[in-house]
Amino acid sequence: LLRRQAPSPSASFFERMQFLIQEDGLQTSSIYTSFNERRASVMRGQIFYKKFLPLNGVKVQVFNNPNQGYTISDKDGFFNLLINGGGSVLIQFIRQPFQTKQYAFIVPWNTFLHIGYVYMDEIIENNICHRNLSETIQPKLWDTSLDRSFITNNKFDYAYTLGSQIIRQSISIDKNDLPIKFIYLSSSSTRRYQSILTIVLTGNHIDDDLIQLHLSISIEGTFFMKKFHADTNLIYEYEWPRRNAYDQLTRAVS
Structure with missing residues (x-):
């Protein structure tokens, strides 16, 4: 490649x-x-x-x-x-x-x-893993769309997009001889910018029988897995470098 x-x-x-x-x-x-x-x-x-x-x-x-x-x-x-x-x-x-x-x-x-x-040598065992029926165990994703509302700062002419970790700045170049009035910069275009996926794994209550949580994430061919000891209010942030499994840049809104 x-x-x-x-x-x-x-x-x-x-x-x-x-x-x-x-x-x-x-x-x-x-x-x-x-x-x-x-x-x-x-x-x-x-x-x-x-x-x-x-x-x-x-x-x-x-x-x-x-x-x-x-x-x-x-x-x-x-x-x-x-x-x-x-x-x-x-x-x-x-x-x-x-x-x-x-x-x-x-x-x-x-x-x-x-x-x-x-x-290739998988052995099917008869051990039964009981299902956890807790409603709070469903992972929740915080929306990080660029279309979300953002906080503006008139003093420094920048805006912070809530949940996306993106700072956007406008620079005025209002000259009579130029066809454009502003230049817009975004931290999302910088080389080391990472898309952040925030996952809420558990809430304020978990079942007493819950021992361990397994989190797996698959994005554009990349695969990530992590184990957690059972606890309340578990939140995990996953950083995705905006590249697929073959190191090709992927342009999309996460």
Whole structure:
């Protein structure tokens, strides 16, 4: 990816992801015309052996569709597979001497689908995990849209967008010989600006049986997981650098 010319910000999802099936890409034996540009999506995940050991060399492919080729998991167990979305897709995981596994996934169009972890030696146990029916356990996301109201400061001509961590400043250049009157600057355009996702995990009350919380976040092919000891009023802030799993800049309102 680093050796190729970066796609333009206006490129379609397929145009940004087609490097996977091009020469020297991560996906082998695929036929370019077998992909629908309007439906193409990228499936990502990580494969393990014995629950915690990354497993490389696993062949990942769409079952009964050889035209879309296959990919091989890397030394850390990660895989990337370009497929046609828009419905249920049966994915096959193959490596000797492990038992072949097949899983069906609902794949949307033109997006990343991170399926989490795949265990080649997974053992199904009969241990029952009781459901937590507490209403307060539902995570809440604080809206960080740029369309929200913001606080102005007339003295310094800047505005702070509530919840977005963005400062916008206007500089007056009101000259008779210039066609524009103001220049607008935003901290969201700076190189190290991070989009902040604030997640409210628990409220003022939790069930006595709750021991641990598992938080997983998947954005543009990136995957993050964190565990928390059960407690009240848990809030977590996740910083997203506005880049997808392949370090391509993603321009969108979070």
